[in-house]
Amino acid sequence: MNVGQMQGLDYVTLSMFFLIIIGIGIWSKRSIKSSEDFYVGGGKIPWWLSGVSHHVSGYSGVVFVGYAGIAYAQGTSIYFWWAVNIALATALGAVTLAPRWPRLRRALGIQSPTEYLKIRYNVAAQMIVAISGVIVKLLDVGAKWASLGILLHGFTGLPIWLGIIVGSCAAMLYVSIGGIIADLLTDTVQFVVNLLAGLILFFATVSHLGDMGLSITSVFSQLPASNVGIFNAGRGQGSLSWTLLYFFVIYFSYNGGTWNLAARFISTEDDQQAKKAAFLSSFLYLVWPLILFFPMWCGPIIFPGWTQAQAEASLYASLAGKFLPAGLVGLVLAAMFAQTMSMCNSDMNTISAVITRDILPLFKPSLLELGESESLKLARQTTIAFTVGTVIIGLFRDQFGGVTGIILSWFAALLGPTAIPLLFGLLPAFKYCDSKAAIASMIGGLGVFALTKMGLKLEADIALIAPLMTSFIIFSLIGLYNKYVAKIKLSPEVEDLMKKLGNA
Numbered sequence: 376m377n378v379g380q381m382q383g384l385d386y387v388t389l390s391m392f393f394l395i396i397i398g399i400g401i402w403s404k405r406s407i408k409s410s411e412d413f414y415v416g417g418g419k420i421p422w423w424l425s426g427v428s429h430h431v432s433g434y435s436g437v438v439f440v441g442y443a444g445i446a447y448a449q450g451t452s453i454y455f456w457w458a459v460n461i462a463l464a465t466a467l468g469a470v471t472l473a474p475r476w477p478r479l480r481r482a483l484g485i486q487s488p489t490e491y492l493k494i495r496y497n498v499a500a501q502m503i504v505a506i507s508g509v510i511v512k513l514l515d516v517g518a519k520w521a522s523l524g525i526l527l528h529g530f531t532g533l534p535i536w537l538g539i540i541v542g543s544c545a546a547m548l549y550v551s552i553g554g555i556i557a558d559l560l561t562d563t564v565q566f567v568v569n570l571l572a573g574l575i576l577f578f579a580t581v582s583h584l585g586d587m588g589l590s591i592t593s594v595f596s597q598l599p600a601s602n603v604g605i606f607n608a609g610r611g612q613g614s615l616s617w618t619l620l621y622f623f624v625i626y627f628s629y630n631g632g633t634w635n636l637a638a639r640f641i642s643t644e645d646d647q648q649a650k651k652a653a654f655l656s657s658f659l660y661l662v663w664p665l666i667l668f669f670p671m672w673c674g675p676i677i678f679p680g681w682t683q684a685q686a687e688a689s690l691y692a693s694l695a696g697k698f699l700p701a702g703l704v705g706l707v708l709a710a711m712f713a714q715t716m717s718m719c720n721s722d723m724n725t726i727s728a729v730i731t732r733d734i735l736p737l738f739k740p741s742l743l744e745l746g747e748s749e750s751l752k753l754a755r756q757t758t759i760a761f762t763v764g765t766v767i768i769g770l771f772r773d774q775f776g777g778v779t780g781i782i783l784s785w786f787a788a789l790l791g792p793t794a795i796p797l798l799f800g801l802l803p804a805f806k807y808c809d810s811k812a813a814i815a816s817m818i819g820g821l822g823v824f825a826l827t828k829m830g831l832k833l834e835a836d837i838a839l840i841a842p843l844m845t846s847f848i849i850f851s852l853i854g855l856y857n858k859y860v861a862k863i864k865l866s867p868e869v870e871d872l873m874k875k876l877g878n879a
Contacts, residue, residue, distance in 0.1 A: 517768025
């Protein structure tokens with residue numbers, strides 16, 4: 376597909392998509408009366424809606440840009456190190472971490488994932504986790520806006536910066552109006568759109584291969600041998616060591632280390648609802664990427680001779696332009712917009728909660744005493760302010776290593792040091808890990824990441840996991856010291872919290 380070959384009907388389809396999701400945001404406004412409604416839906420979100428949203432919010436247009444290039448160049452290994460890893464990590468989280476989030480909301484009335492850290496550790500630990508996490512998500516969401524701009528450029532020829540601004544403004548409009556309820560409802564609509572577009576492109580690709588005398592299974596024999604396998608050879612991305620180590624990053628991310636995904640569990644009514652939501656998301660990750668990645672895996676046959684960078688820039692747009700009639704090309708673009716906006720708007724909502732509930736009250740405690748209308752106004756203001764910051768990151772993405780560089784390097788490496796005290800703080804087995812353990816573990820993990828950026832040479836898979844493992848070791852050792860050497864006595868508040876969280 377040549378850049379800019381969308382037709383009039385495609386633009387109509389794309390415009391209808393934007394009108395629908397903005398309409399959902401406006402419609403959802405009537406259900407939003409307070410910041411609790413805005414951030415956690417009053418704790419009444421059903422499991423199936425939470426599960427679909429958890430799945431849709433777990434990946435973005437990066438899949439159609441950076442991961443499309445990887446699928447073209449490296450083949451089937453991406454399904455195993457990415458999709459299967461997420462499915463297994465989310466299933467494990469369903470019986471370990473996910474049920475604890477709604478228990479936490481019911482016990483403490485929290486509206487943000489980091490709000491409980493003030494009781495669990497202290498204000499200093501809460502602030503370090505909150506501020507570090509906000510910085511991480513500025514990078515993460517900025518990369519996703521950039522991927523959205525690249526997608527729009529590939530389909531329409533519009534400048535990348537314009538795509539970033541168009542997508543972010545649309546998401547900011549409906550999320551700032553309708554909060555998490557608009558977010559969840561649009562996630563469901565976006566999932567349906569993505570499902571429809573993905574199936575159409577899958578069957579169109581299968582039909583094209585049939586014309587070439589190839590079937591769904593025989594096509595793999597025509598791909599380069601290095602493109603067919605569970606793991607890539609050697610070390611680095613897609614290798615066995617990478618896949619195993621990346622599992623730990625994924626486990627922490629998809630069970631609450633990525634705060635917008637924690638919000639999906641916090642918003643459910645109880646632990647059983649959260650557990651079912653996690654299992655539903657896990658199932659979708661196991662099945663849906665097989666359909667989604669198949670056309671990308673066939674890329675070397677359909678568009679031979681491309682580099683990974685070329686595939687990253689235009690593979691999915693070229694597939695849509697080659698196989699789909701007018702109108703359906705716009706649907707595919709809408710699906711990719713939907714995927715990115717789903718992840719970004721859920722981040723916007725959750726980060727706004729952290730800023731409003733955890734960071735700003737440190738400087739102005741009276742903000743926690745605001746009435747319903749005032750707290751709702753502040754929630755919308757912080758949502759808009761955070762979005763503006765992510766747009767700036769997206770516009771200057773190349774300074775951070777490009778889209779894939781931000782996602783696989785910056786975000787994955789920085790996630791661990793903030794996720795360790797946040798998630799392990801929920802587990803009674805780590806109840807002796809206090810504020811010193813939390814702060815020291817974050818400093819240690821972030822310090823290792825800083826060393827890798829300053830010139831410390833590590834294998835790619837080791838560099839990925841080193842900050843997280845450093846944080847885990849420091850956190851655990853201090854906890855063991857507190858329990859067996861210092862023999863500290865836990866505060867009544869922490870003891871009570873651990874009893875309420877209980878066993879998953």
